[in-house]
Amino acid sequence: MVGVLQLGGFLIAACMKTDQLTDVLFGSNIAAIAAFTFAMGGTYYSRQYLITIAVVLWAVRLATFLSLRVQRTGRDPRFDSWERGFSIRFFGFWVLQAAYVYVTTMPVFLMNAVCNEDPELGAADYIGFLPHPRPCPKCPRTSQLEPCVPL
DSSP states (O other): OHHHHHHHHHHHHHHHHHHHTHHHHHHHHHHHHHHHHHHHOOOOOOOHHHHHHHHHHHHHHHHHHHHHHHHHTOGGGGGGOOOSSSOOOHHHHHHHHHHHHHHHHHHHHHHHHHHHOOOOOOOOHHHHSSSSOOOOOSOOOOOOOOOOOOE
Protein backbone atom coordinates (compact mmCIF):
# COMPACT_ATOMS: atom_id res chain seq x y z
CA MET A 1 0.00 0.00 0.00
CA VAL A 2 2.81 2.43 0.90
CA GLY A 3 4.61 1.78 -2.37
CA VAL A 4 1.48 2.28 -4.44
CA LEU A 5 0.59 5.56 -2.72
CA GLN A 6 4.14 6.89 -3.00
CA LEU A 7 4.51 5.80 -6.62
CA GLY A 8 1.24 7.51 -7.47
CA GLY A 9 2.43 10.63 -5.66
CA PHE A 10 5.72 10.58 -7.52
CA LEU A 11 4.01 10.23 -10.91
CA ILE A 12 1.68 13.16 -10.20
CA ALA A 13 4.50 15.33 -8.79
CA ALA A 14 6.84 14.46 -11.67
CA CYS A 15 4.21 15.24 -14.31
CA MET A 16 3.40 18.55 -12.61
CA LYS A 17 7.11 19.21 -11.87
CA THR A 18 6.25 20.20 -8.32
CA ASP A 19 7.55 19.34 -4.89
CA GLN A 20 4.48 20.53 -3.03
CA LEU A 21 2.87 17.09 -2.85
CA THR A 22 5.63 15.38 -0.88
CA ASP A 23 4.55 16.55 2.56
CA VAL A 24 0.82 16.13 1.99
CA LEU A 25 1.30 12.58 0.81
CA PHE A 26 3.78 11.81 3.57
CA GLY A 27 1.27 12.56 6.31
CA SER A 28 -1.74 11.22 4.49
CA ASN A 29 0.06 7.92 3.79
CA ILE A 30 0.71 7.48 7.50
CA ALA A 31 -2.92 8.27 8.34
CA ALA A 32 -4.21 6.00 5.57
CA ILE A 33 -2.10 3.05 6.68
CA ALA A 34 -3.19 3.43 10.30
CA ALA A 35 -6.87 3.66 9.33
CA PHE A 36 -6.65 0.88 6.73
CA THR A 37 -4.91 -1.60 9.04
CA PHE A 38 -7.41 -0.81 11.79
CA ALA A 39 -10.37 -1.34 9.47
CA MET A 40 -8.98 -4.54 7.97
CA GLY A 41 -7.58 -6.03 11.20
CA GLY A 42 -10.85 -7.62 12.27
CA THR A 43 -10.42 -6.78 15.97
CA TYR A 44 -11.38 -3.51 17.57
CA TYR A 45 -9.87 -3.27 21.03
CA SER A 46 -9.48 -0.13 23.11
CA ARG A 47 -5.69 0.03 22.63
CA GLN A 48 -6.14 -0.27 18.86
CA TYR A 49 -8.67 2.58 18.88
CA LEU A 50 -6.44 4.83 20.96
CA ILE A 51 -3.22 4.20 19.04
CA THR A 52 -4.88 4.43 15.63
CA ILE A 53 -6.64 7.69 16.51
CA ALA A 54 -3.40 9.14 17.92
CA VAL A 55 -1.42 8.19 14.80
CA VAL A 56 -4.06 9.60 12.46
CA LEU A 57 -4.28 12.88 14.39
CA TRP A 58 -0.49 13.19 14.48
CA ALA A 59 -0.20 12.46 10.75
CA VAL A 60 -2.89 15.00 9.84
CA ARG A 61 -1.24 17.63 12.06
CA LEU A 62 2.17 16.94 10.55
CA ALA A 63 0.91 17.00 6.95
CA THR A 64 -0.98 20.23 7.60
CA PHE A 65 2.01 21.93 9.23
CA LEU A 66 4.45 20.90 6.50
CA SER A 67 2.04 21.77 3.69
CA LEU A 68 1.26 25.20 5.06
CA ARG A 69 4.96 25.88 5.46
CA VAL A 70 5.61 25.04 1.80
CA GLN A 71 2.58 27.06 0.66
CA ARG A 72 3.80 30.13 2.57
CA THR A 73 7.20 30.03 0.89
CA GLY A 74 5.92 28.71 -2.47
CA ARG A 75 8.65 26.08 -2.59
CA ASP A 76 10.35 23.37 -0.60
CA PRO A 77 13.98 24.42 -0.03
CA ARG A 78 15.08 20.78 0.14
CA PHE A 79 14.52 20.57 -3.61
CA ASP A 80 16.01 23.89 -4.73
CA SER A 81 18.95 22.29 -6.53
CA TRP A 82 16.97 19.29 -7.79
CA GLU A 83 15.32 18.70 -11.10
CA ARG A 84 11.64 18.17 -10.41
CA GLY A 85 10.19 15.72 -12.82
CA PHE A 86 11.23 12.28 -13.96
CA SER A 87 14.73 12.30 -12.51
CA ILE A 88 16.45 9.53 -10.59
CA ARG A 89 17.14 11.87 -7.66
CA PHE A 90 13.50 12.98 -7.35
CA PHE A 91 12.31 9.38 -7.66
CA GLY A 92 14.87 8.34 -5.05
CA PHE A 93 13.42 10.85 -2.62
CA TRP A 94 9.98 9.28 -3.02
CA VAL A 95 11.42 5.77 -2.54
CA LEU A 96 13.17 6.86 0.67
CA GLN A 97 10.00 8.54 1.86
CA ALA A 98 8.08 5.31 1.22
CA ALA A 99 10.66 3.38 3.26
CA TYR A 100 10.39 5.91 6.08
CA VAL A 101 6.58 5.71 6.09
CA TYR A 102 6.77 1.90 6.08
CA VAL A 103 9.17 1.78 9.03
CA THR A 104 7.36 4.39 11.13
CA THR A 105 3.94 2.80 10.61
CA MET A 106 5.12 -0.74 11.34
CA PRO A 107 4.16 -0.66 15.06
CA VAL A 108 0.57 0.43 14.40
CA PHE A 109 0.39 -1.97 11.45
CA LEU A 110 1.49 -4.91 13.59
CA MET A 111 -0.78 -3.95 16.47
CA ASN A 112 -3.81 -3.68 14.20
CA ALA A 113 -2.97 -6.75 12.12
CA VAL A 114 -2.01 -9.33 14.74
CA CYS A 115 -3.68 -8.21 17.98
CA ASN A 116 -5.74 -11.18 19.20
CA GLU A 117 -6.34 -10.24 22.83
CA ASP A 118 -7.66 -7.20 24.63
CA PRO A 119 -5.49 -6.48 27.66
CA GLU A 120 -6.77 -3.79 29.97
CA LEU A 121 -5.26 -0.37 29.55
CA GLY A 122 -2.70 0.29 32.26
CA ALA A 123 -0.86 3.24 33.75
CA ALA A 124 1.77 3.16 30.97
CA ASP A 125 -0.96 3.55 28.34
CA TYR A 126 -2.40 6.61 30.01
CA ILE A 127 1.02 8.14 30.70
CA GLY A 128 1.86 7.67 27.03
CA PHE A 129 -1.07 9.85 26.04
CA LEU A 130 -0.13 12.74 28.31
CA PRO A 131 1.42 15.80 26.67
CA HIS A 132 5.18 15.47 26.81
CA PRO A 133 7.47 18.38 27.62
CA ARG A 134 9.68 19.53 24.78
CA PRO A 135 12.58 21.92 24.45
CA CYS A 136 11.27 25.42 23.99
CA PRO A 137 12.89 27.16 20.99
CA LYS A 138 11.91 30.62 22.28
CA CYS A 139 13.27 30.20 25.80
CA PRO A 140 16.89 30.81 26.81
CA ARG A 141 16.95 27.44 28.61
CA THR A 142 16.47 25.32 25.48
CA SER A 143 18.47 22.41 26.85
CA GLN A 144 15.90 21.81 29.60
CA LEU A 145 12.83 19.76 28.91
CA GLU A 146 9.90 21.81 30.11
CA PRO A 147 6.61 22.98 28.68
CA CYS A 148 7.13 25.81 26.23
CA VAL A 149 5.98 29.13 27.62
CA PRO A 150 7.13 31.99 25.36
CA LEU A 151 8.71 34.86 27.25
